Amino acid sequence: MDLILEARNLGKRFQGLVALKHVSFGLVRGEILGLVGPNGAGKTTLINLVSGTLTPTNGDIIFEGKVLQQPTFRRARLGIARTFQITKPFSGLTVLENVAVAALFGSEGGKRNLRQAKQAAQQWLEFVGLDQRLSMRADSLGGPDRKRLELAKALAMKPKLLLLDEVMAGLNQVEIDAVITVIKKMRDQGISILIVEHVMKAIRALCDRLLVLHHGQTIALGDPSQVLNDPAVVEAYLGRKHA
Amino acid sequence: MKLLIRWSVLAAALALLIVLPWVAPATLVQFGISTLMLATLAQSWSIIGGYTGYASFGGSVFYGLGSYGTAIAMIEYHLPFGVGLILGALVAVIFAVLVGLPVLRLRGHYFAIATLALAQVVPAIVSNLEIAGRNIGLILPLLKNDALFYEAALGLLVATTISIWYISRSRFGFGLMAIRENEDAAAAMGINTTLYKTLAFAIAGFFSAMSGGIHAYWITFIEPGGEFDIGLNVKMIIMAVFGGPGSVLGPIAGAFLLSGISEILSFKISNVASLFFGFVIVIAVVLMPHGLADLWHRYKKLGLRYFSENIRENRV
């Protein structure tokens, strides 16, 4: 089994608070693994550990067979891209420039040439449906478009592993469907995805497997329909089975 | 077509500037030298403050280091001016890297204050050094050739501007701008923020120091108060900000315009120049915080409403 990402007995502690404890799982290359759990379960902490924003208190993260210890920017070069729950666009730059930056610096050092980067950026923006907004300032975009921009930036990095942190939050049904389509296209391109989500519709449509966290620990891992019917999971959500 | 016009205007302006020492009176040439040096300082500030978003209040440190480095090289070690200039710039770059690494980890207010503190510490240290002549200062070999210094200052400004032009269209420049707009996102994208910030700081320091070196040889007599003058920081920053930080020619426009107006005003009273700068800073930051470049582009659309828009964006 070709595991692109593995967590072995991962733990994270902040002073007195234990955010994650004994978390172990593997992400198969090419799969979409959903990361779910009630608020405060430790999902974003886990994403931050994989991206390098935080370092584990114990345990290891293994990417493509090697333990990850580098700072964030080097992990980006290795092929790990992420989106942020609260989007982080380069506000003063245009939409095209935002994605061009990603193309310039993405995995394996990216493109060196600005013109090539802009061309690649344009293609990615077409892919996510933002090609009408190329010269607008990034901070003038509305909510859903900002999410699209985050996705385009992540894609332009040519990642092997994409970490999506609540990318559906704040979107309406139509917008959710659009983003689901984009994510499916990404998986078809061979990108492995770890997706944190609360929106059940998206989870059901996208995820090959689900990992459920509760109070920083794994309570279920496996096929979505099985996991979602697991009594422990139902209890953790206190009956909230549907979005 | 538009591009051709722009380049022609630029070329003409440059040609005019080059021949100035042979057609203008001596006082204008001297004014020219000071203004060209200030323009270089404004440009170098733009690299770290405008493009990278790290507002340094310590440009005077590099200027002074370049000045003293050149002076000591020429006086103590009897090296020619060119070599002294490079050595002074080297000292500044090394200082920028050593100090930059810890200090650039600070954000916002704290970085500004740290550089302000440096702007106080370094002259305090220099005025205690024997080799720097302590508080009394140093006397360099005399060379009375304003035309030469003018062309040197002009050459430096051109070199600095070309570097900025090149940076603004390079991968490095985009990395800097990404850091300015959102440093966390920049790191997540694969940009080595520490390396880039430090490089920007060092490049800014390099050009500031070269300016200082030329200044030292030109005025012949240097002392800590003058070469590490904190007021320089005000001028550099306001000229860059006024002209348009993050633009290639903006700081030059800011420098020329503000110097010119202040020169006209301070004919009678020397304090008026500084007073003028103070007022300009306040008015400019309130009414046109994005600089001349932005004013130039958006005034056509908005007219006077441009100013009230700026205020409305930012007030309580």
Next chain:
Amino acid sequence: MVLLWQVLANGILLGGLYALMALGLALVWGVLNIVNLAHGAFIMLGAYVCYYLFALVHVDPFLALPAVMVVLFVLGYTLQRHVLNLIIRAPMFNTLLVTFGFEVVLTNLAQMIFSADFRTVNPGYAGANFNLLGATIPLARILAFTTGLSLTAGLWFFLLKARLGRAIRATAQNLIAARLYGVETRTIYAITFGLGAALAGAAGDLYGLVSQINPYIGGSLTAKSFAICIIGGLQNPLGVVVGGIFLGIVESLTALYLGPTYTDVASFGILVLVLVLRPTGLLGRTA
């Protein structure tokens, strides 16, 4: 040994004055998140108001304190209400620039009006001193020290207990909630800035007693006030007191062991070190 005690005593007394100097800056920084680069200029102006009240009307510096504070309060209030309020939501850098602009304008106006001559305030008791465990303590200094600490304590109580003080703290903590409770934020901001200026003025008033004044002292006093705020932390006025006394002692010891020309090196060197190694200050969290 006695010499060391003398130097320490000098440092502590100086520190009390330094604490008062930094207090206004800490208040404005903590509440308004404004780093006021003109703070030193306010101190300088306070010193000059005191000087002229003394020289022209023979008012004792301590008795002049209320007047000095009122004048500076009005200046600070006006600058905040009509200029700084216009840019308060802009990036922090803009505020730095504008207050820098204030500094330049105030310093140069002072130069033009008061001339660059050095001046001191010399009331009759200027020479009086008494002996404490072998150290000579100038009366003026100990009066300045106690006044400084009293004003600091006064501010602390004001912020804790007085209605206006609590309104100020509320605005600092949660602008929107404060507005919902009917707090008129522009006025609160202006009052806070005015208070900061008034405290700076008081420090300036006392400064004239212990040191020479000229229009250019603002710059380094601002930098020293920063150092104190950063070293002591912005959590509460106690931090400023600790920071002030710490800096006072450092300067005194440096003057003794390395020489007076090294005091600036020591104070600003420590500032840089603290910023780099422990930006939260020696005591606690900064704003």
